[in-house]
Amino acid sequence: xxxxxxxxxxxxxxxxxxxxxxxxxxxxxxxxxxxxxxxxxxxxxxxxxxxxxxxxxxxxxxxxxxxxxxxxxxxxxxxxxxxxxxxxxxxxxxxxxxxxxxxxxxxxxxxxxxxxxxxxxxxxxxxxxxxxxxxxxxxxxxxxxxxxxxxxxxxxxxxxxxxxxxxxxxxxxxxxxxxxxxxxxxxxxxxxxxxxxxxxxxxxxxxxxxxxxxxxxxxxxxxxxxxxxxxxxxxxxxxxxxxxxxxxxxxxxxxxxxxxxxxxxxxxxxxxxxxxxxxxxxxxxxxxxxxxxxxxxxxxxxxxxxxxxxxxxxxxxxxxxxxxxxxxxxxxxxxxxxxxxxxxxxxxxxxxxxxxxxxxxxxxxxxxxxxxxxxxxxxxxxxxxxxxxxxxxxxxxxxxxxxxxxxxxxxxxxxxxxxxxxxxxxxxxxxxxxxxxxxx
Amino acid sequence: xxxxxxxxxxxxxxxxxxxxxxxxxxxxxxxxxxxxxxxxxxxxxxxxxxxxxxxxxxxxxxxxxxxxxxxxxxxxxxxxxxxxxxxxxxxxxxxxxxxxxxxxxxxxxxxxxxxxxxxxxxxxxxxxxxxxxxxxxxxxxxxxxxxxxxxxxxxxxxxxxxxxxxxxxxxxxxxxxxxxxxxxxxxxxxxxxxxxxxxxxxxxxxxxxxxxxxxxxxxxxxxxxxxxxxxxxxxxxxxxxxxxxxxxxxxxxxxxxxxxxxxxxxxxxxxxxxxxxxxxxxxxxxxxxxxxxxxxxxxxxxxxxxxxxxxxxxxxxxxxxxxxxxxxxxxxxxxxxxxxxxxxxxxxxxxxxxxxxxxxxxxxxxxxxxxxxxxxxxxxxxxxxxxxxxxxxxxxxxxxxxxxxxxxxxxxxxxxxxxxxxxxxxxxxxxxxxxxxxxx
Numbered sequence: 001x002x003x004x005x006x007x008x009x010x011x012x013x014x015x016x017x018x019x020x021x022x023x024x025x026x027x028x029x030x031x032x033x034x035x036x037x038x039x040x041x042x043x044x045x046x047x048x049x050x051x052x053x054x055x056x057x058x059x060x061x062x063x064x065x066x067x068x069x070x071x072x073x074x075x076x077x078x079x080x081x082x083x084x085x086x087x088x089x090x091x092x093x094x095x096x097x098x099x100x101x102x103x104x105x106x107x108x109x110x111x112x113x114x115x116x117x118x119x120x121x122x123x124x125x126x127x128x129x130x131x132x133x134x135x136x137x138x139x140x141x142x143x144x145x146x147x148x149x150x151x152x153x154x155x156x157x158x159x160x161x162x163x164x165x166x167x168x169x170x171x172x173x174x175x176x177x178x179x180x181x182x183x184x185x186x187x188x189x190x191x192x193x194x195x196x197x198x199x200x201x202x203x204x205x206x207x208x209x210x211x212x213x214x215x216x217x218x219x220x221x222x223x224x225x226x227x228x229x230x231x232x233x234x235x236x237x238x239x240x241x242x243x244x245x246x247x248x249x250x251x252x253x254x255x256x257x258x259x260x261x262x263x264x265x266x267x268x269x270x271x272x273x274x275x276x277x278x279x280x281x282x283x284x285x286x287x288x289x290x291x292x293x294x295x296x297x298x299x300x301x302x303x304x305x306x307x308x309x310x311x312x313x314x315x316x317x318x319x320x321x322x323x324x325x326x327x328x329x330x331x332x333x334x335x336x337x338x339x340x341x342x343x344x345x346x347x348x349x350x351x352x353x354x355x356x357x358x359x360x361x362x363x364x365x366x367x368x369x370x371x372x373x374x375x376x377x378x379x380x381x382x383x384x385x386x387x388x389x390x391x392x393x394x395x396x397x398x399x400x401x402x403x404x405x406x407x408x409x410x411x412x413x414x415x416x417x418x419x420x421x422x423x424x425x426x427x428x429x430x431x432x433x434x435x436x437x438x439x440x
Numbered sequence: 441x442x443x444x445x446x447x448x449x450x451x452x453x454x455x456x457x458x459x460x461x462x463x464x465x466x467x468x469x470x471x472x473x474x475x476x477x478x479x480x481x482x483x484x485x486x487x488x489x490x491x492x493x494x495x496x497x498x499x500x501x502x503x504x505x506x507x508x509x510x511x512x513x514x515x516x517x518x519x520x521x522x523x524x525x526x527x528x529x530x531x532x533x534x535x536x537x538x539x540x541x542x543x544x545x546x547x548x549x550x551x552x553x554x555x556x557x558x559x560x561x562x563x564x565x566x567x568x569x570x571x572x573x574x575x576x577x578x579x580x581x582x583x584x585x586x587x588x589x590x591x592x593x594x595x596x597x598x599x600x601x602x603x604x605x606x607x608x609x610x611x612x613x614x615x616x617x618x619x620x621x622x623x624x625x626x627x628x629x630x631x632x633x634x635x636x637x638x639x640x641x642x643x644x645x646x647x648x649x650x651x652x653x654x655x656x657x658x659x660x661x662x663x664x665x666x667x668x669x670x671x672x673x674x675x676x677x678x679x680x681x682x683x684x685x686x687x688x689x690x691x692x693x694x695x696x697x698x699x700x701x702x703x704x705x706x707x708x709x710x711x712x713x714x715x716x717x718x719x720x721x722x723x724x725x726x727x728x729x730x731x732x733x734x735x736x737x738x739x740x741x742x743x744x745x746x747x748x749x750x751x752x753x754x755x756x757x758x759x760x761x762x763x764x765x766x767x768x769x770x771x772x773x774x775x776x777x778x779x780x781x782x783x784x785x786x787x788x789x790x791x792x793x794x795x796x797x798x799x800x801x802x803x804x805x806x807x808x809x810x811x812x813x814x815x816x817x818x819x820x821x822x823x824x825x826x827x828x829x830x831x832x833x834x835x836x837x838x839x840x841x842x843x844x845x846x847x848x849x850x851x852x853x854x855x856x857x858x859x860x861x862x863x864x865x866x867x868x869x870x871x872x873x874x875x876x877x878x879x880x
Contacts, residue, residue: 042588060499069631079633145521191509
């Protein structure tokens, strides 16, 4: 540790380069502090478009932008590709995966959420998550391989299983991926000779009584209607009780039911990454059921004004007493709140954080969405363009890149997508689905 | 097996959807035969641009196009994603990886080449090949991870090792990748704070006495000059005798020398895929040292007029007695020669194949190339545009897609490539390079 002499610039360590961490680093780019941004990846993931990568409409690089160029030209920010494994709050150090230690005067914990199976960790093996770029690429391979397997088999039951896709979780991600898969399956129908992808079934399971429950009932209804028109089978009140490589067992109104399907997408839950446990241990902070750290209204930890926790790992109630949602806008606003104070020479913010609600949005299929902004409810095409604008304006990377993706995305939405359709199935046969019946 | 009744259409099985296999399938699309095209992947790989994926200038999907759309609208072609494991020449069947058997009346073997380590298979572990899309993506991850590792370490020797890239093999692929890496390293220099990627060394090893020996001596000299101007260190007459994860031992003029480097690219040799051994066993055909099958001048196997072997797995002398090179144009012309005869109702071609030499080309860095077309020698920018035109005109996929890639590629060549530079390093830290020294 270096002595806290006035000549030495304050050291800020930011853990995680998601929406929150990157926003904090950018806000501190020219401040009189020495910043180290640590992330396991050297790219920032634009998660709202991840479902598009999963369905093959976008390339992985379209929704991941490199961290370094986003911070280029800033002499006070160092980016390290490394994993933070522990926090030593007493000595004010974070510990990296190879044992290195980084000193900090201020620490911003913004390491985000990961997929949670609610205690059924064995389901990780048999389902596809949708939280990381690897998840999306992996799913895409399995998705297209399913059509190949359906083409290869002559057994009608097996073919039906390959052409059945179950999406677990009726939140925005589940809705978006279900709509996209239904449309994609229809789009590639002409490419196969022996099977018919347009007969693929996409089943969306929601354990609650309505989809996208963060929205109003009216919009939930709109979403269900739009999904139905895309051919998605929506099962509300359906809780998955068992998942294996051949399908899902659900409980609906007390009765058990089996859905045979070779591909199951898990979009039902997230929890904070395990590092939050280490932070809690080191600081005495409490975590909630989802692993998130309970923080002060100013975003710092009780007794540790130099540790700020933001984004999906922070548990904080909003104005109405409800926890703030796991949205990029929340993380970004929190980052700015903390970074502003740190830039002013404080260890962290000391005034309460106030969330300015920019609303919530979800895309349903191509060119349709629902959104709710400050009491205003939109659906269909107007909502979609609002979604487009908000995502690309508020959340994107450099301007040029943003425009690229916009064009590509609109093309994917409205245009022909032939070339994008199957090309992404880059998997070898060996890694593809289990044996099918003999072909003749 | 079905009886050979006139009412039954002749069955053609094509193994491999590379340049040769795909060209054969397309030529037979509307012929009075029943075609099954089998490939381990469901995409066709545009190998000449693979080095661009490796360096991060193109996305994997830019140089892979889906097979099915390329054959769309043809009622007589079935595409199967499967691996052919054996050929039963007696019963005229190919055997797939799950034991299924496909009957054929005509068989076209076009399964291509894979990386060869000339008996040093242990080098596969410590080098990166450049033959498949996985190879390219894997290398790209290692390439960018090397800069991250250099940024993370404080040990100058280790940093230099991470910033040294050795390319083994001075053929067109080795030359292309070496030039591209040197330029890419220079391009990302501004993104790092503690290390300087512009000081990266790219060393190209060639065991022979000159680079790209398929070209004239004059063009070999031009290539060496152009590479030198890009900052590539060319070592001619340097044979790799030992490769491990820390570097390469070479033998130059009888003396042994060690080059410390954490990243080694193997571009030194290919051999036919192992299926050729099965074909040789089944038919009594001979294979050459590189595993290629020796064929009749009409491209069929001795004693098996119904089996045609084309492309990189075929060993056939050209007009001058020299073996035909492993080029896409050779495979495509052979495919057309065989398919024409098959479309006419014959089991395979019975007239000798004549190769129409369209020349050879290699890119050196950005906007520069060498090419040799029917005695005409070009270099520098004119050669580059010839290369561009030839590749995109003769070898590309659908027209729209071709234009897309052209634009993107020219952009990558001449323009700024900031966003493409690091984004492709999608690897997790855990899969990244071995431990570096502590940071603090």
